[in-house]
Amino acid sequence: xxxxxxxxxxxxxxxxxxxxxxxxxxxxxxxxxxxxxxxxxxxxxxxxxxxxxxxxxxxxxxxxxxxxxxxxxxxxxxxxxxxxxxxxxxxxxxxxxxxxxxxxxxxxxxxxxxxxxxxxxxxxxxxxxxxxxxxxxxxxxxxxxxxxxxxxxxxxxxxxxxxxxxxxxxxxxxxxxxxxxxxxxxxxxxxxxxxxxxxxxxxxxxxxxxxxxxxxxxxxxxxxxxxxxxxxxxxxxxxxxxxxxxxxxxxxxxxxxxxxxxxxxxxxxxxxxxxxxxxxxxxxxxxxxxxxxxxxxxxxxxxxxxxxxxxxxxxxxxxxxxxxxxxxxx
Amino acid sequence: xxxxxxxxxxxxxxxxxxxxxxxxxxxxxxxxxxxxxxxxxxxxxxxxxxxxxxxxxxxxxxxxxxxxxxxxxxxxxxxxxxxxxxxxxxxxxxxxxxxxxxxxxxxxxxxxxxxxxxxxxxxxxxxxxxxxxxxxxxxxxxxxxxxxxxxxxxxxxxxxxxxxxxxxxxxxxxxxxxxxxxxxxxxxxxxxxxxxxxxxxxxxxxxxxxxxxxxxxxxxxxxxxxxxxxxxxxxxxxxxxxxxxxxxxxxxxxxxxxxxxxxxxxxxxxxxxxxxxxxxxxxxxxxxxxxxxxxxxxxxxxxxxxxxxxxxxxxxxxxxxxxxxxxxxx
DNA sequence: CGATATCTTGACATCGATACCATAATGCGT
DNA sequence: ACGCATTATGGTATCGATGTCAAGATATCG
Numbered sequence: 001x002x003x004x005x006x007x008x009x010x011x012x013x014x015x016x017x018x019x020x021x022x023x024x025x026x027x028x029x030x031x032x033x034x035x036x037x038x039x040x041x042x043x044x045x046x047x048x049x050x051x052x053x054x055x056x057x058x059x060x061x062x063x064x065x066x067x068x069x070x071x072x073x074x075x076x077x078x079x080x081x082x083x084x085x086x087x088x089x090x091x092x093x094x095x096x097x098x099x100x101x102x103x104x105x106x107x108x109x110x111x112x113x114x115x116x117x118x119x120x121x122x123x124x125x126x127x128x129x130x131x132x133x134x135x136x137x138x139x140x141x142x143x144x145x146x147x148x149x150x151x152x153x154x155x156x157x158x159x160x161x162x163x164x165x166x167x168x169x170x171x172x173x174x175x176x177x178x179x180x181x182x183x184x185x186x187x188x189x190x191x192x193x194x195x196x197x198x199x200x201x202x203x204x205x206x207x208x209x210x211x212x213x214x215x216x217x218x219x220x221x222x223x224x225x226x227x228x229x230x231x232x233x234x235x236x237x238x239x240x241x242x243x244x245x246x247x248x249x250x251x252x253x254x255x256x257x258x259x260x261x262x263x264x265x266x267x268x269x270x271x272x273x274x275x276x277x278x279x280x281x282x283x284x285x286x287x288x289x290x291x292x293x294x295x296x297x298x299x300x301x302x303x304x305x306x307x308x309x310x311x312x313x314x315x316x317x318x319x320x321x322x323x324x325x326x327x328x329x330x
Numbered sequence: 331x332x333x334x335x336x337x338x339x340x341x342x343x344x345x346x347x348x349x350x351x352x353x354x355x356x357x358x359x360x361x362x363x364x365x366x367x368x369x370x371x372x373x374x375x376x377x378x379x380x381x382x383x384x385x386x387x388x389x390x391x392x393x394x395x396x397x398x399x400x401x402x403x404x405x406x407x408x409x410x411x412x413x414x415x416x417x418x419x420x421x422x423x424x425x426x427x428x429x430x431x432x433x434x435x436x437x438x439x440x441x442x443x444x445x446x447x448x449x450x451x452x453x454x455x456x457x458x459x460x461x462x463x464x465x466x467x468x469x470x471x472x473x474x475x476x477x478x479x480x481x482x483x484x485x486x487x488x489x490x491x492x493x494x495x496x497x498x499x500x501x502x503x504x505x506x507x508x509x510x511x512x513x514x515x516x517x518x519x520x521x522x523x524x525x526x527x528x529x530x531x532x533x534x535x536x537x538x539x540x541x542x543x544x545x546x547x548x549x550x551x552x553x554x555x556x557x558x559x560x561x562x563x564x565x566x567x568x569x570x571x572x573x574x575x576x577x578x579x580x581x582x583x584x585x586x587x588x589x590x591x592x593x594x595x596x597x598x599x600x601x602x603x604x605x606x607x608x609x610x611x612x613x614x615x616x617x618x619x620x621x622x623x624x625x626x627x628x629x630x631x632x633x634x635x636x637x638x639x640x641x642x643x644x645x646x647x648x649x650x651x652x653x654x655x656x657x658x659x660x
Numbered sequence: 661c662g663a664t665a666t667c668t669t670g671a672c673a674t675c676g677a678t679a680c681c682a683t684a685a686t687g688c689g690t
Numbered sequence: 691a692c693g694c695a696t697t698a699t700g701g702t703a704t705c706g707a708t709g710t711c712a713a714g715a716t717a718t719c720g
């Protein structure tokens with residue numbers, strides 16, 4: 001069965017000729033303008049359909065001075081060593097796509113490193129993860145495009161930020177520790193990372209209110225092995241004094257649990273461990289991980305809504321998403 | 331510190347005026363054409379830089395009849411129930427972004443459901459997961475744009491497909507079972523899914539060569555609980571005869587291990603379990619999961635390269651990526 | 661029936677970048 | 691010093707869709 005030849009690209013003028021009307025009428029008909037007689041519109045739509053006409057977006061964008069596109073910039077190096085492996089971009093992306101598409105916007109995905117080409121072609125920018133690359137953020141800010149960032153919400157930040165209430169996540173973890181009667185706690189995570197810093201801050205400040213002690217904090221990448229090693233380090237320093245661990249991420253928490261198990265500490269009897277994110281594997285890890293859940297999908301949708309609002313010229317404010325303590329068996 | 335006013339959008343004509351040359355010269359200078367005197371180019375580039383000029387992509391695209399954009403269509407419903415949760419799109423995306431950006435292409439992300447607007451604005455399409463929506467694939471095919479699909483590679487497929495050598499993955503699993511002396515095996519996965527069907531086919535055919543028996547196959551979603559339940563079902567049917575399980579996915583494999591543990595079967599002494607994907611948690615699950623690794627990042631890059639080739643009018647062929655058995659303790 | 665309101669349609673110009681061709685400026689040889 | 695080759699620059703038209711204004715067609719009213 002021979003495939004139909006791909007037709008040369010049709011323009012509105014072609015459709016106009018076929019339908020015996022002017023190009024403008026075609027434009028209006030396809031845009032659903034009320035100014036076109038129903039009968040005419042239907043004819044035009046049918047003809048366009050049959051001819052396989054597809055609107056040239058570039059032309060429309062040029063005319064409208066608007067691309068209906070938002071760039072989503074993911075903070076990742078395009079090295080193969082760490083390729084967007086953090087789970088969060090994906091879940092956020094899902095939410096963003098949902099919201100953008102219902103506003104008829106398109107999502108252009110790039111990384112900090114590959115963002116070069118995009119700015120001339122987008123109406124706004126969503127940046128996932130302000131992390132530590134503040135210089136890069138500054139570069140993007142300088143573009144003067146509507147910008148919304150996922151990360152740590154700070155009152156003084158110069159751009160709109162959407163993020164989880166990391167501080168409250170820390171508070172929830174501290175209160176859980178209190179409930180379990182834990183008094184000698186440690187924190188695993190790199191407080192150079194703004195979101196982690198907030199988790200740490202919430203955790204420690206509430207801890208002190210609760211009359212517990214923070215024995216130590218070890219900076220730590222978001223990975224199982226990093227968590228494992230960091231926990232070992234803490235065990236070396238503090239031995240069996242530790243009765244509770246709050247990790248800035250589930251993978252770290254699981255690594256810590258492994259390290260604790262290796263020296264014979266029982267979870268949660270001897271040491272309680274709380275993670276962050278409620279990643280997929282948290283629920284079926286052994287022991288099932290108690291963790292602070294972030295609502296990624298909703299976060300993505302909120303990001304997109306703020307970005308769209310900013311593009312419309314509406315005022316958008318930073319906003320924190322509530323987090324939720326998921327109690328399991330760690 | 332007052333932020334600089336966002337300047338009205340500058341055009342090449344503006345830069346030309348500032349530099350005392352014609353717009354065409356500006357165009358050439360910024361494009362790095364050899365026809366412009368070095369001195370002139372540098373002056374123009376500097377002026378453009380200082381003025382914060384940004385090229386209008388829409389205009390260029392219109393002129394070039396080319397958007398330098400590829401649509402990546404992810405097979406996911408925008409429902410919040412299952413939002414791009416499969417891990418693979420992300421790793422593939424990483425590879426795709428890498429390759430596209432080095433070819434100066436942009437990635438437009440959409441879902442099957444939200445793809446409506448894109449076709450008029452892209453030069454080619456990468457479809458992730460042909461899955462079961464063959465009707466949707468047909469729709470996209472009809473657009474007549476260069477199309478590359480991630481999925482099961484079949485000799486008869488009408489479009490270019492890149493995918494893992496799923497059949498070989500099954501063979502590797504079967505050989506591993508043979509090595510462990512397992513003779514009564516089961517398969518967990520939905521063979522309606524083309525890639526899973528290939529894994530199943532490779533597994534069972536090699537199994538028979540090896541003199542082992544396939545006791546049963548249970549269709550199963552890609553999730554822990556589905557794997558758990560499917561395994562229970564098989565245990566009900568075949569009791570303790572089963573000495574090996576091949577799951578079409580790591581989450582399923584982990585669920586199966588849980589179900590086996592619940593009835594007191596030891597892994598891997600009583601039952602060997604092999605998963606598929608080598609997901610992040612496979613390595614720190616207990617027991618660490620033996621699994622078939624797919625090379626997502628490379629796959630993404632290959633997808634992008636094929637798509638770019640097809641856009642250049644070059645001939646592209648379907649291709650299978652090698653897979654790798656990662657032996658751990660299950 | 662004429663005039664005004666309403667409905668439909670079209671002509672023209674425009675968004676910004678750039679290919680094509682033409683022209684101006686420079687270099688070189690004899 | 692002249693002509694030709696080469697280099698550097700500009701004028702004009704064009705990609706396709708659509709906003710603005712105007713005009714033609716039809717309906718409605720007294």
